[in-house]
Amino acid sequence: MKTTDIVASAVKSTFRSKLRTSLTVIAIVIGAFTITITNGLGTGINAYINDTVAAIGADNVLTVTKTPDTSNETDEGVRLYDPESSRVVNNNTPPGPGAAETVEAITDADIELLRELDTVESAERQVQVSPDFIQLGDGERFEFTISNFVPGATLQLAAGEQLDNDSDDLQLIIPLDYATALGCDEPADCVGLVATLAVTDATDVQHLVEADVIGVSEESLGATNAGSANTALTNALFDQQSIGLSETARTSYASAVVTFASDASDESVTTLRDELTDLGYDSQTVSEQIGTFRSVIDGIILVLNSFAAIALVAAGFGIVNTLLMSVQERTREIGLMKAVGLSGRKIFALFSTEAVFIGFLGSAIGSILGIVIGSATSGVLSAGILGDLAGLTLIAFTPASVAGVIVLIMAIAFVAGTLPALRAARKNPIVALRYE
Amino acid sequence: MSATAISVKNLTKTYGEGSGRFAALRGVSVKAELGESLAIVGKSGSGKSTLMHVMALLDEPSGGKVTVMGQRATGLRSAELNALRNETFGFVFQQFFLIPGASVLENVMLPLTIAGVSGRERRRRAMETLEQLEIADKASNRATDLSGGQKQRVAIARALVNGPSVIFADEPTGNLDSATGEVVEDILFTLNREKAITLVIVTHDQTLAARCDRRVYLKDGLVVTPKELTS
Numbered sequence: 001m002k003t004t005d006i007v008a009s010a011v012k013s014t015f016r017s018k019l020r021t022s023l024t025v026i027a028i029v030i031g032a033f034t035i036t037i038t039n040g041l042g043t044g045i046n047a048y049i050n051d052t053v054a055a056i057g058a059d060n061v062l063t064v065t066k067t068p069d070t071s072n073e074t075d076e077g078v079r080l081y082d083p084e085s086s087r088v089v090n091n092n093t094p095p096g097p098g099a100a101e102t103v104e105a106i107t108d109a110d111i112e113l114l115r116e117l118d119t120v121e122s123a124e125r126q127v128q129v130s131p132d133f134i135q136l137g138d139g140e141r142f143e144f145t146i147s148n149f150v151p152g153a154t155l156q157l158a159a160g161e162q163l164d165n166d167s168d169d170l171q172l173i174i175p176l177d178y179a180t181a182l183g184c185d186e187p188a189d190c191v192g193l194v195a196t197l198a199v200t201d202a203t204d205v206q207h208l209v210e211a212d213v214i215g216v217s218e219e220s221l222g223a224t225n226a227g228s229a230n231t232a233l234t235n236a237l238f239d240q241q242s243i244g245l246s247e248t249a250r251t252s253y254a255s256a257v258v259t260f261a262s263d264a265s266d267e268s269v270t271t272l273r274d275e276l277t278d279l280g281y282d283s284q285t286v287s288e289q290i291g292t293f294r295s296v297i298d299g300i301i302l303v304l305n306s307f308a309a310i311a312l313v314a315a316g317f318g319i320v321n322t323l324l325m326s327v328q329e330r331t332r333e334i335g336l337m338k339a340v341g342l343s344g345r346k347i348f349a350l351f352s353t354e355a356v357f358i359g360f361l362g363s364a365i366g367s368i369l370g371i372v373i374g375s376a377t378s379g380v381l382s383a384g385i386l387g388d389l390a391g392l393t394l395i396a397f398t399p400a401s402v403a404g405v406i407v408l409i410m411a412i413a414f415v416a417g418t419l420p421a422l423r424a425a426r427k428n429p430i431v432a433l434r435y436e
Numbered sequence: 437m438s439a440t441a442i443s444v445k446n447l448t449k450t451y452g453e454g455s456g457r458f459a460a461l462r463g464v465s466v467k468a469e470l471g472e473s474l475a476i477v478g479k480s481g482s483g484k485s486t487l488m489h490v491m492a493l494l495d496e497p498s499g500g501k502v503t504v505m506g507q508r509a510t511g512l513r514s515a516e517l518n519a520l521r522n523e524t525f526g527f528v529f530q531q532f533f534l535i536p537g538a539s540v541l542e543n544v545m546l547p548l549t550i551a552g553v554s555g556r557e558r559r560r561r562a563m564e565t566l567e568q569l570e571i572a573d574k575a576s577n578r579a580t581d582l583s584g585g586q587k588q589r590v591a592i593a594r595a596l597v598n599g600p601s602v603i604f605a606d607e608p609t610g611n612l613d614s615a616t617g618e619v620v621e622d623i624l625f626t627l628n629r630e631k632a633i634t635l636v637i638v639t640h641d642q643t644l645a646a647r648c649d650r651r652v653y654l655k656d657g658l659v660v661t662p663k664e665l666t667s
Contacts, residue, residue: 001551001552002549002554005549005552009549012537012538013537332531332533333533333535336527336533336535337546337550339492339521339527340522340527340546340547340550341519341521341523341547341550341551342518343514343515343518344514346550430489430494433529433533
């Protein structure tokens with residue numbers, strides 16, 4: 001019997017008992033639908049993260065912190081006070097309880113040291129500036145935040161251009177909401193205006209700094225409702241805000257940002273990071289920082305997928321049951337085919353193919369349903385409650401992942417089909433023909 | 437080439453073990469010559485069906501030797517047995533054993549499909565056989581929608597389609613009324629005469645047996661004379 005005949009025959013017998021097949025297929029559809037949607041969620045969210053990675057930082061940048069000195073740690077993991085070491089709060093950690101940690105500070109001396117390393121193109125302190133307000137001309141004053149901006153990062157802009165960290169001009173990019181609040185009808189209207197930022201120093205004196213608005217950013221995961229400043233502006237604001245602080249406090253930073261050549265090989269990056277470790281620094285790439293974020297999402301998707309997998313296991317038993325009944329019903333037919341010379345192997349293939357076809361039917365219908373309903377839901381959400389996150393397709397589908405789901409379910413169906421198919425293959429033709 | 441289609445020598449066949457042991461055949465030797473019609477006659481439980489199954493290579497004997505078309509058949513691998521059955525034998529059963537959901541044409545094509553004959557060729561040969569048996573007009577009907585006589589005709593077409601040397605018929609008229617049964621018998625004997633197809637008919641029907649060239653009587657797993665059969 002030819003393979004094409006086996007497939008054709010299996011497909012035909014699938015439709016012989018329509019009600020029974022439909023019920024089994026429905027069970028698979030439910031599993032396939034769920035797994036398609038959860039996979040779609042993973043694809044959509046991760047694609048969005050990838051798109052916004054550029055807003056969080058460039059890939060030729062390392063965030064460098066001092067490796068904590070654990071020599072003075074007690075058995076409980078609590079460090080003894082050492083008046084010689086200076087510490088700062090590191091805000092540059094993923095959000096969550098207990099996330100803020102006190103780290104050994106990076107000082108100007110450390111920055112000098114980092115700049116001398118071979119592969120390092122530039123090393124900059126990373127400082128946190130906290131403006132009091134932003135104002136355009138003599139308009140309304142608004143509270144304002146400036147995010148830690150990694151050199152080389154690209155923002156998703158609604159208007160204007162990216163920051164230039166080499167420029168001596170004080171450059172500012174404001175979020176879309178601020179553009180509207182500050183009185184610009186169109187985002188582009190704000191570009192080229194001069195904004196006034198206020199910072200308060202340690203002696204409670206407020207200083208005003210004027211900056212050029214060179215762009216308006218879209219809201220995204222990378223840059224939430226915070227503005228971004230170039231190095232010149234950040235330094236200007238930091239200098240004002242640090243007036244009255246002790247020398248030590250002024251020159252203590254949570255982290256430094258090290259830039260290396262964008263065409264650097266993976267090996268040279270590894271060498272650089274090893275070098276940093278030897279010197280007593282911890283380094284983190286942007287993808288590692290985002291990796292934490294992505295692994296949380298992957299974890300959630302995995303849990304959701306395992307629920308779908310449970311549904312599929314149940315559907316697998318449905319296939320076993322359906323085919324066992326089919327084998328029972330067709331006992332005499334199997335006997336006849338064997339008498340006429342069909343081998344046990346081909347009979348096995350016949351019933352396995354039937355199982356795989358049921359799996360294919362269920363998974364194809366489930367995937368199509370999942371794609372249609374998922375896309376519709378995603379569209380509604382993007383227009384509605386998720387409308388603020390420009391560029392987010394909550395549930396997205398790639399041909400590879402959809403095909404992967406279908407192949408996986410067909411594999412499960414094949415495994416489920418082996419028991420009935422073996423039973424059919426092993427039937428003795430004479431006994432089968434006598435079966436009433 | 438031997439003129440014997442199938443010969444079996446000293447066949448024994450036992451089922452079960454120990455006290456439940458049952459001997460269906462206890463040393464049977466039978467020959468079916470090429471082109472003859474042979475009736476295997478006996479009551480139920482005489483071992484006649486078992487004998488046919490062994491001759492048709494559907495069952496393995498416990499002892500003895502089976503030769504098919506001059507070729508020793510005992511000890512063949514299952515793939516060789518399958519091919520031999522597919523190419524050499526045709527089967528007609530009392531209960532027809534047509535595949536219920538499939539069309540008449542598909543039922544007739546089955547042995548060719550199993551043999552791996554291509555779609556167009558097997559359609560042509562099946563239609564040819566159906567025309568020969570004068571039921572070509574039912575080709576696209578479902579097998580279940582036919583009358584008993586028509587079903588048995590389809591079964592004969594299926595047995596005939598691969599051009600077999602031997603057709604085994606197990607109580608071919610058992611499920612038919614006498615008029616229809618006679619038509620089916622006529623078809624079988626016509627094939628036997630005109631195509632020189634060896635017929636092996638298992639039956640307890642004396643009139644059907646009487647139409648055959650030769651009869652073998654079986655009782656309690658042994659070949660007996662007609663007299664012994666009735667005693």
